[in-house]
Amino acid sequence: MAGFDQRREQVLDGCARAFALKGYQGASIRDIARAVPMSAGGLYHYCSNKQEFLYQVCDRAFHSLIERLTTGLDGIDDPSERVHTVFKSHLAYFLERPDELITLTEDLSSLEAPWASRVRVLQRQYYGIVSDVLAPFAVPGGISLRVATMSLFGMINWVHTWYRRGADPGADALARQMSDLFLSGFAAAAPETARSVQGGSER
Amino acid sequence: MAGFDQRREQVLDGCARAFALKGYQGASIRDIARAVPMSAGGLYHYCSNKQEFLYQVCDRAFHSLIERLTTGLDGIDDPSERVHTVFKSHLAYFLERPDELITLTEDLSSLEAPWASRVRVLQRQYYGIVSDVLAPFAVPGGISLRVATMSLFGMINWVHTWYRRGADPGADALARQMSDLFLSGFAAAAPETARSVQGGSER
Amino acid sequence: MAGFDQRREQVLDGCARAFALKGYQGASIRDIARAVPMSAGGLYHYCSNKQEFLYQVCDRAFHSLIERLTTGLDGIDDPSERVHTVFKSHLAYFLERPDELITLTEDLSSLEAPWASRVRVLQRQYYGIVSDVLAPFAVPGGISLRVATMSLFGMINWVHTWYRRGADPGADALARQMSDLFLSGFAAAAPETARSVQGGSER
Amino acid sequence: MAGFDQRREQVLDGCARAFALKGYQGASIRDIARAVPMSAGGLYHYCSNKQEFLYQVCDRAFHSLIERLTTGLDGIDDPSERVHTVFKSHLAYFLERPDELITLTEDLSSLEAPWASRVRVLQRQYYGIVSDVLAPFAVPGGISLRVATMSLFGMINWVHTWYRRGADPGADALARQMSDLFLSGFAAAAPETARSVQGGSER
DNA sequence: TATGAATGAGCATTCATTCAT
């Protein structure tokens, strides 16, 4: 039983790797089998079809993200620090298990009924937590909470397209830069010239 | 000759629609043929293979983006306003031709050699322009220009996943919110309580 | 157009041959392709799936049977001779196109919705014609028309399991024996001993 | 040992049910396993492969048919009554164990070497008994014994395709109708009109 | 005996692509 569950984890890891590498549509069952490794037929002990593999990968990833984030936010009261925690938690997970997060970001749209709706519940839950963290900063007439939340997700979900391990900063440093940018803006620490021009040229 | 070029545009429009709908890997030549509409065999008068269609769509899209952005930036000197122009130009194009931008965002990674390298030149050119627009705000020891640029692209490239026509703001309003967020941060106009707490936790 | 329809006939002939040889379930698409001959993929220009091939074969066969039988019965008034015509018409078709009739007899039960119901209409039509031919011989309290009709079909549909070309009688002679058996019984011309015993045990 | 043999009977019952329902080719080992019920792997304690299951089902069925028929014929001297016994014995078995007889009728042709030849011995034995029962009615120049025997088998082997429990007569009544039809013909008791016409066209 | 994970061959079907028309 334990052996079976352990093997399932290996299988899902292989799925995530294959999906991340070639995309859900581009990854064949044989690609997954090669990544596990296992025979193509044998994979069907762990799913009833390919869609279910995508579902299981996404489900597992969202559960991890949610659990890590709620744990990470626990005991942190400062609103800004809570925002920083969102970035840090998500980016740390991305750097630990990039395949899962790449799959989640790129292939979630390939998930069909009835799996899609089940994952969307988790997605909304995760978005909800983040939105709640951002809510204290929302002001009527200002940037809408929705736009801010989606912008935050855009920032972190885009990371996998450009991040280079070694060359780019680690999870903490990157999270710090990104949360600073998100909360205070890129112009916050801009040199005097630019800042004054910005102020003076307002229209 | 003009007729041929006009037909080619229709063909590329069909490709973009099919790619945006099902993804490059998920869209079959017959899907494209249905979207044009034209017979599957007939499509091969306009390409030598499916990859080339993806290349043509991406190439056309990047050229449009670059041309619109350079035109848009022309004559604007204020650094902040230039940033705003980046958002506005990109978002306007997305709302005008969503299929092309969705294809660019989601399927560029499916482009293989030797087309990929040719498109990457345009991509770098576009990123370069944007990076130059952001450069005046960069400060040593602060948020890196690279992280800022990539964050900006994350924000705008993620829009297609959540934007709902009618419900969400138009290109101008959205660009204003996003450039404000990007330049001044979400906390800029936050209520006193949140701001003070933030201030207290500043480091 | 004519070429396409002609090719379709060849394809259906190949289907019938493959189905007759290995059974519907046992015949693979590649078996059919080999029997036509044509590539497996190419077959899908003539059907949307394997079931549809079975449908087309059965449909064509029933139409032929019905047309031949109605033509054959035309102008024949004598009830016994009409019964004989049923046997003759069916057996002649069997000897001309055994593959189709074997498929009809053995594989009709493999036809699924929604094709099954469409073929069942033809089947009932054919059964109806035969039943009407037998009706004049039915008597209340005697052998039921239903049992008689089904027995007749049992007799002729079983032929393909034992008939050996060359060794067994031709269509006409076989039909004569079978219709005699069906109408007058095997004991009709039995030797005195058997007949008298039979008569004595009548109840 | 007794437990094993009992279990083997259950396994063969499951095979017969699965084969009758989906056909030999259409029934998977897992279908059989579900019908027993037992795990797929466990079935291989009772056979060396799927063909052997078909063999065992057919073998058992033919042995039953032969034993029941010889027992049934024992002590019956009247030729007609012996024919009736053939119908009654076979139909009774069909109604008691339809799955086995359906398998025998539909799937015997799927049995391959070397099992086929072994079963064919039993088949010929059963056919031989029936043929011997019919022999007293054969007359030179009349309906051949072979055609008569095969027609009888056609009649009874077709029953499973149309018989509806409840709606159609029981084994005895059906056997009576069928043996009457077989021995005396459907026209035997036909109304005067039909009979006279038949008589007039006699040749 | 019985299980169920595992395999490799085979399945029906779809694919990108070619080519005669």
Add this chain to the structure above:
DNA sequence: AATGAATGAATGCTCATTCAT
């Protein structure tokens, strides 16, 4: 310029069968 029949490779998936437990 355009069609659609045709192909061979590849797809997701099921199969009969094996074997460690």
